Amino acid sequence: MGRPKGFLEHGREDASRRPVEVRLRDWREVYEPRSDATMRNQAGRCMDCGIPFCHDACPLGNLVPEWSDLVSRDDWSAADERLHATNNFPEFTGRLCPAPCEGACVLGIDDEPVTIERVELEIAERSFAEGWVVPITAARTGRSVAVVGSGPAGLACAQQLSRAGHDVTVFERAEAPGGLLRYGIPAFKLEKSVVDRRLDQLAAEGVTFRCGTSVETSPHTAAPDGVEEVRAAALLDQFDAVVLATGSTVPRDLPIEGRGLRGIAFAMDYLRTSNLVGEGRLEVPPHDAAGKVVVIVGGGDTGADCLGTVHRQGARSVTQLEILESPPSSRGEDNPWPTWPVILRTSSAHEEGGLRRFGLRTVRFVGERDKVVGLEVLPATEGSEAATAPRAIAAELVILAMGFVGPEPAVLDALDVERTGRGTIAVDAAWSTSRPRVFACGDAVRGQSLIVWAIAEGRSCAVAVDRALMGSTELPASVVPYQAALA
Ligand SMILES: Cc1cc2nc3c(=O)[nH]c(=O)nc-3n(C[C@H](O)[C@H](O)[C@H](O)COP(=O)(O)OP(=O)(O)OC[C@H]3O[C@@H](n4cnc5c(N)ncnc54)[C@H](O)[C@@H]3O)c2cc1C
Ligand code: SF4
Incomplete structure (x- = not known):
């Protein structure tokens, strides 16, 4: 243990965000990097307590006390090895995880928790900068696996299976791999070069990507022009196993009067096309917010991602509506440590502007000719005064x-x-679907969730597939028990 009393010497220091007026002019990431010295001090705040609740709270079972200690002692290379031992993509979780580990950090009982997520990110960035992220190859088994979907679940599963020696082909209907990492999450949270450099590692390890290839065709997401269609049954003929990592992508609709008006878009259609513009694959976004009065229905994280995108496209004004009442600003008595704190969160997009309104239910879209010009809302709580006056x-x-x-x-x-x-x-408990040789993981199994769960399930599913193909497995046992995965 490097510095067991570091928390007495240093308070928590969060990463700073670039000034609003600067970052709104570009699509680059909002947070600024930290210095090595700062990270050593921040990691040194870890108390190495007897029972690391942070480790249990992390779906990947990340070895937080171990790599925190190594960073505090300036041993970044060993920290990199311990971090990658449980997490294929710490550069994604280090940027985007809501960090349930920090909610469970023992230091958080009467002080600010350790900046675990940021320490994770700095180790991951150091790994790439130092060239420690290299292809890991294995002797081939002659077995083949098709993975359908290239989000974090499919990518983690593919990487683990390839490292077990199987020939893995990832089928992705989008133009490029990454799933929601690429076409959902905006660049100001995750620059796409960060996704690409990790994909380079997978490709060098032997994973084959077939993008622009839809396994069957769905009416829910418009397939890009020129997309090739492959029959699911053909995959069963050509591969020894098939893993479905297709995500949870059917959006919840709002089927009220006026829904058919022009100017109403699903968040993912909006974000996907905005990201396509960012990548230079599309010239003009079909739902451009520039100069418009924008309303986002939904106060969650996806809504916040839309908010940041709307700001950068130059909207005239933007309002975000949430049906629930505003959560408290600090933990309630019914939400004690080490549970995840349900509190009002101010994302970087909220800091950039816009109006947040809570406790409102949208009851009608108003249009002129065929175009939306507004919407009507009621208080969401039954019995509120004015409940009859939208x-x-x-x-x-x-x-x-x-x-x-x-x-x-x-x-x-x-x-x-x-x-x-x-x-x-x-x-079932081995990630097997009701169809023999077909497995599934990620949001397609859990419903819309988190990147950390997708990676954890992808790793766990790979263990099950390898065991099914070979009779045993040497892949690291996943820490995700099946029951926890579906809790
Ligand atoms: C806007 C948005 C922002 C988010 N932000 C965060 C965040 O900050 N932090 C966090 O932890 N989580 C976040 N999430 C959730 C997180 O992105 C998901 O939980 C995670 O991506 C799920 O991974 P997955 O691999 O299961 O599925 P996905 O990432 O959804 O990937 C599924 C892939 O399968 C492909 N596919 C589907 N059907 C077919 C088919 N028939 N043929 C070929 N390909 C197919 C899709 O095109 C897609 O690429 C966010 C979600 C959204 C929508
Ligand atoms: S992946 Fe998430 S929960 Fe796990 S250590 Fe990193 S920030 Fe914490």
């Missing part, structure tokens, strides 16, 4: 960010795999 809010662009209802059915129907009552893919 209030009008002007809107020239409405973005629906109300979550997702489950995976798209086309490929599931084609393979005739059983669903859960929630419409997600039903799997």
Whole structure:
């Protein structure tokens, strides 16, 4: 243990965000890098307590006390080895994880928790900068696996299976791999070069990517022009196993009066096309917010990502509506440590502007000719005064960010795999679907969730597939028990 009392010497220091007026002029990441000395001090705040609740709270079982100690002692190379031992993509979780580990950090009982997520990111960035992220190859087994979907679950599963020696082909209907990492999450949270450099490692390890290839065709997400269609049954003929990592991409709709008006877009259609513009694959976004009065229906993280995108496109004004009442600013008594703190969070996008309104239910879209000009809202709580008098809010662009209802059915129907009552893919304790040789992981199984869960499930699924193909496995045992994965 390097410095067991570091927390007495140093308070928590969060990474600073670039000034609002500067960052709104570009799409680059909001947070600024930290110096090595700062990170050594921050990592040194870890108390190495007897029972590391942070480790248990992390779905990947990241070895937080171990790599914190190594960073505090300036041994970044060993920290890199311990970090990559449990996490294929710490540069994604280090940027984007809501960090349940920090909510469970023992220091958080009467002080500010360790900046675990940031320490993770700085180790990951150091790994790339030092050239420690190199291809890891294995003797080939002659077995082949098709992974459908290239989000964090599919990528983690593919990388682990390739490292077990199998020939892995990832089928992705989008123009490039990454799933929501590329076409959901905006560049100001995750620059796409960060995704690309990790994909380079997978490709060098022997993973084959077939992008622009849809396994069956779904009406829910418009396939890009020229997309090739592959039958799911053909995959079963050509590969020894198939892993479905297709995500939970069917958006929740708002089927109220006026829904058919022009100027109302699903969040993912808005974000996807904005990201395509950022990548230079599309010239003009079909739902451009420039100069418009924008309303985002949905106060969650997806809504916040739309908010930051709307700001950067130069909207005239933007309002974000949330149906729930505002959460408290600090932990309530019914939300004690080490549970995840349910508090009002101010993302970087909220800091950049816009109006947040809580406790409002949208009841009607108002249009002129065929175009939206506003919407009407009621207080969401029953019995509120004025419950019968809708209030009008002007809107020239409405973005629906109300979550997702489950995976798209086309490929599931084609393979005739059983669903859960929630419409997600039903799997057994070995990530096996009801169809022999077909496995599933990620949001397609859990419903819309988090990157850290997707990576954890992808790793866990790879263990199960390897065992099914070879009779045993030497892949590192996953820390995700099946029951926890579905909790
Ligand atoms: C806007 C947005 C922002 C988010 N921000 C965060 C965040 O900051 N932090 C966090 O932890 N989580 C975040 N999430 C959630 C996180 O992105 C997901 O939980 C995670 O990406 C799920 O990974 P996945 O691999 O299961 O699926 P996905 O990332 O959804 O990938 C599924 C892939 O499968 C492909 N696919 C689907 N069907 C087919 C088919 N038939 N043929 C070929 N390809 C197919 C899709 O095109 C897609 O690329 C966010 C989600 C959204 C929508
Ligand atoms: S992946 Fe998330 S929960 Fe796990 S250590 Fe990193 S920030 Fe914490």
